[in-house]
Amino acid sequence: MTCIAEVRWRQRVRVSGRVRSLRIQPLAGVPTVQCTLVDVTGGLTVVFLGRRRIAGIRPGTRMVVEGIAGEHDRKLAILNPRYELLA
Amino acid sequence: MGVMQEKVVEASQMAIPTALPPPTDCALPEALGDRAKNRLLGPPLNTEDLAHERLGKPTALAVFASDNLSSSAYATEEILRVLVPAVGLAAFSLVVPITIAMLVVLAFLILSYRQTIKAYPTAGGAYVVTRDNFGILPAQVAGVALLTDYVLTVSVSVAAGSAALTSAFPSLERAAVPISVAFIGIVAYGNLRGVRESGKVFAVPTYFFIANMVLLLSVGLVRMFLGDLPAQTAHAAGTLPFGSAGDGLFLGATLFVVLHAFASGGAAVTGVEAISNGVPAFRMPEWRNARTTLVVMGSLLGVMFLGLSVLSAHLHVTPFEHGSPTILSQVGEAVFGTSPAGKGLYYLLQAGTVLILVLAANTSFADFPRLASFQAGDNFLPRQLTKRGHRLVFSNGIIALAAASAVLVVATGAKVDRLIPLYAVGVFTSFTLSQAGMARHHIRHKEEGWRRGLAINAFGALLSLVVDIVIAVTKFTHGAWIVIVLVPVMVAFLVRLNRQYEVEEAELEADARLAATAPILRRHVVLVLINNLDRSAARAIQYARALTPNELRAVHVAADPERAELLADEWQRLGLSRLPLELVDCPDRRIARAVLEIVTEVSADGDTEVSVLVPRLEHRRVWHRLLHDRTSDAIATAVSRVPHANVTFVPYHLGLGQPSRR
Numbered sequence: 001m002t003c004i005a006e007v008r009w010r011q012r013v014r015v016s017g018r019v020r021s022l023r024i025q026p027l028a029g030v031p032t033v034q035c036t037l038v039d040v041t042g043g044l045t046v047v048f049l050g051r052r053r054i055a056g057i058r059p060g061t062r063m064v065v066e067g068i069a070g071e072h073d074r075k076l077a078i079l080n081p082r083y084e085l086l087a
Numbered sequence: 088m089g090v091m092q093e094k095v096v097e098a099s100q101m102a103i104p105t106a107l108p109p110p111t112d113c114a115l116p117e118a119l120g121d122r123a124k125n126r127l128l129g130p131p132l133n134t135e136d137l138a139h140e141r142l143g144k145p146t147a148l149a150v151f152a153s154d155n156l157s158s159s160a161y162a163t164e165e166i167l168r169v170l171v172p173a174v175g176l177a178a179f180s181l182v183v184p185i186t187i188a189m190l191v192v193l194a195f196l197i198l199s200y201r202q203t204i205k206a207y208p209t210a211g212g213a214y215v216v217t218r219d220n221f222g223i224l225p226a227q228v229a230g231v232a233l234l235t236d237y238v239l240t241v242s243v244s245v246a247a248g249s250a251a252l253t254s255a256f257p258s259l260e261r262a263a264v265p266i267s268v269a270f271i272g273i274v275a276y277g278n279l280r281g282v283r284e285s286g287k288v289f290a291v292p293t294y295f296f297i298a299n300m301v302l303l304l305s306v307g308l309v310r311m312f313l314g315d316l317p318a319q320t321a322h323a324a325g326t327l328p329f330g331s332a333g334d335g336l337f338l339g340a341t342l343f344v345v346l347h348a349f350a351s352g353g354a355a356v357t358g359v360e361a362i363s364n365g366v367p368a369f370r371m372p373e374w375r376n377a378r379t380t381l382v383v384m385g386s387l388l389g390v391m392f393l394g395l396s397v398l399s400a401h402l403h404v405t406p407f408e409h410g411s412p413t414i415l416s417q418v419g420e421a422v423f424g425t426s427p428a429g430k431g432l433y434y435l436l437q438a439g440t441v442l443i444l445v446l447a448a449n450t451s452f453a454d455f456p457r458l459a460s461f462q463a464g465d466n467f468l469p470r471q472l473t474k475r476g477h478r479l480v481f482s483n484g485i486i487a488l489a490a491a492s493a494v495l496v497v498a499t500g501a502k503v504d505r506l507i508p509l510y511a512v513g514v515f516t517s518f519t520l521s522q523a524g525m526a527r528h529h530i531r532h533k534e535e536g537w538r539r540g541l542a543i544n545a546f547g548a549l550l551s552l553v554v555d556i557v558i559a560v561t562k563f564t565h566g567a568w569i570v571i572v573l574v575p576v577m578v579a580f581l582v583r584l585n586r587q588y589e590v591e592e593a594e595l596e597a598d599a600r601l602a603a604t605a606p607i608l609r610r611h612v613v614l615v616l617i618n619n620l621d622r623s624a625a626r627a628i629q630y631a632r633a634l635t636p637n638e639l640r641a642v643h644v645a646a647d648p649e650r651a652e653l654l655a656d657e658w659q660r661l662g663l664s665r666l667p668l669e670l671v672d673c674p675d676r677r678i679a680r681a682v683l684e685i686v687t688e689v690s691a692d693g694d695t696e697v698s699v700l701v702p703r704l705e706h707r708r709v710w711h712r713l714l715h716d717r718t719s720d721a722i723a724t725a726v727s728r729v730p731h732a733n734v735t736f737v738p739y740h741l742g743l744g745q746p747s748r749r
Contacts, residue, residue, distance in 0.1 A: 018672070019672065020671065020672050021669050021672060021685075022655075022669070022670045023667045023669050023670075024659055024667060024668040024669075024670060025667045026658060026659055026660075026661070026665050026666070026667070026668075027659055027660060028665045029662070029665050029667065034667075052659065053659070058648065058651075058670075059648065059651060059670045059671060059672035059673075060645075060672040
């Protein structure tokens with residue numbers, strides 16, 4: 001497990017945090033679920049391409065995601081990570 | 088043909104220009120505050136109506152002299168109040184000499200003020216004279232001293248007015264405080280409406296009082312010389328106990344008592360400065376008319392004050408512990424007798440006294456706001472005091488004066504004798520400063536006859552200083568210390584305030600032109616706060632698009648997760664302008680705080696201008712507004728604390744049926 005502040009570009013990471021914000025795409029737009037995951041050290045963007053909603057991911061949800069840190073909208077992001085919701 | 092058609096099309100598309108609608112044709116209803124003001128105070132006055140009503144000498148006397156002349160209603164009483172418990176019967180032989188001494192001071196003050204009126208015919212007053220001749224700091228001392236005394240003038244006058252009322256109607260005595268506060272309220276209200284210089288309102292009570300006093304004194308003095316006016320020998324319950332005259336051993340103590348009595352009588356000369364403050368209101372030639380009025384005022388005061396003291400001394404009237412019935416009332420009763428006609432005259436006298444005392448309070452209501460606006464204009468008092476209100480008067484100054492004097496009246500239980508010790512210290516301080524300022528003026532400008540003027544003003548300054556010291560020393564323990572402590576504290580406070588204003592001004596003015604040509608920030612992000620998917624949100628998004636920002640984000644703060652869920656579903660189905668909606672977690676429900684966090688993050692790179700658009704409902708009725716909370720205002724306050732974060736309210740007008748373009 002890495003803390004978010006230490007995530008580096010192109011690294012494979014596994015981070016845990018809280019969904020601080022979640023972007024809702026209207027049906028007319030490109031199907032994407034995009035959220036900002038934060039822990040006490042910082043935040044990064046998590047993007048699920050090709051999906052409209054993911055059950056269980058809401059503002060405030062705690063989860064663990066695992067994937068390769070990349071870039072989305074000029075921000076550090078993990079695209080289509082493996083994720084695990086925490087109780 | 089083609090070209091012609093194009094031209095026709097162009098012409099039909101171009102609206103034909105018409106004249107602007109008339110300015111009064113404003114369909115929007117007036118704000119609630121304005122409507123209340125219209126109802127209470129009358130329609131707003133235009134700035135150009137400010138031009139002064141010029142006053143002839145008789146009206147000017149009524150307007151400016153009420154404060155000064157009304158002092159004769161209580162000055163004798165205050166002298167006796169000090170003397171009687173200390174020296175007993177000797178009081179009645181001392182009161183007249185003390186009165187004469189006070190009148191000598193008055194005479195010199197009037198001589199001095201004649202100089203001031205000539206030298207400062209535009210805007211006079213101790214503050215301006217001191218500022219011009221000694222600089223801004225001594226002027227604050229004069230200003231604060233005067234402001235304090237204006238507050239006291241109001242308190243003393245209304246307290247004395249209610250005492251005059253309760254003397255005639257003893258059953259009202261327990262209501263003295265509410266009556267006094269009501270007087271303040273009435274005068275303040277009248278001033279907010281702007282009765283400031285409507286001379287005729289003033290002329291009636293002032294001349295009514297003068298006539299009554301003249302009648303009282305002439306009847307009294309005639310009866311006295313005919314030996315028809317016996318001294319009171321029996322003393323009613325509630326009068327002050329008699330002290331015994333000091334023998335040789337106590338000479339020093341007696342001298343102190345005499346000086347104290349003199350200091351109490353000093354209240355009589357307050358208000359002398361009123362005419363010099365109002366010279367521009369006189370008819371041409373202003374300064375000459377003002378001078379004449381000043382002398383007439385002084386003579387009237389002298390006659391009334393001295394006459395009343397002589398009668399009191401002869402009648403051996405003794406002040407009552409509670410201040411009611413007053414000396415003037417007792418003298419009136421004794422002189423006019425108990426016949427029905429006498430009773431009638433007595434009631435007229437009391438009515439005249441009440442009226443002029445209330446009017447005297449009014450003089451302060453004209454002077455205090457004006458002085459306060461001068462000081463505020465020099466950045467030594469809050470700026471709000473320079474603002475003219477609905478009816479062109481300095482409303483904030485009026486309200487401040489009313490509040491301060493009402494507090495004072497309540498705190499002292501509307502007792503004149505408890506207010507008097509605080510009184511006159513400030514006035515004599517400002518006399519001293521302004522006379523000394525005039526002396527300096529003569530030395531610097533050397534106008535015609537300056538040597539004589541210098542002599543008069545220098546002596547006036549010295550005399551005021553001596554009287555001021557006498558007042559401060561003899562009344563120190565009785566309450567004058569409050570003023571003596573308060574004035575420096577206030578001056579220090581004003582200086583601090585001034586520094587704050589100067590710092591602000593310096594920062595705002597530094598390189599203003601350079602700042603306007605500085606490069607603008609690279610990015611513009613617009614956040615539209617969404618509460619519901621509705622027309623108000625749609626309107627805000629349309630407006631946001633008109634701003635053509637680099638980035639447009641719709642944000643919902645999810646203080647209520649269930650509602651957020653519903654909104655998310657709805658947004659996904661309907662959407663607005665295909666804009667994604669950002670749901671922001673807000674576990675502690677502090678919406679403004681959550682918005683602040685987002686804004687801070689967006690503007691963190693230092694190169695982004697953030698606009699936060701807050702849809703806000705505009706209601707057609709006041710009570711409609713009560714149906715909604717004002718979270719939007721809280722958000723605006725919070726976000727405005729971040730540099731480069733700008734809040735815009737996007738109004739949605741309820742009840743107008745927003746027609747959509749497409």
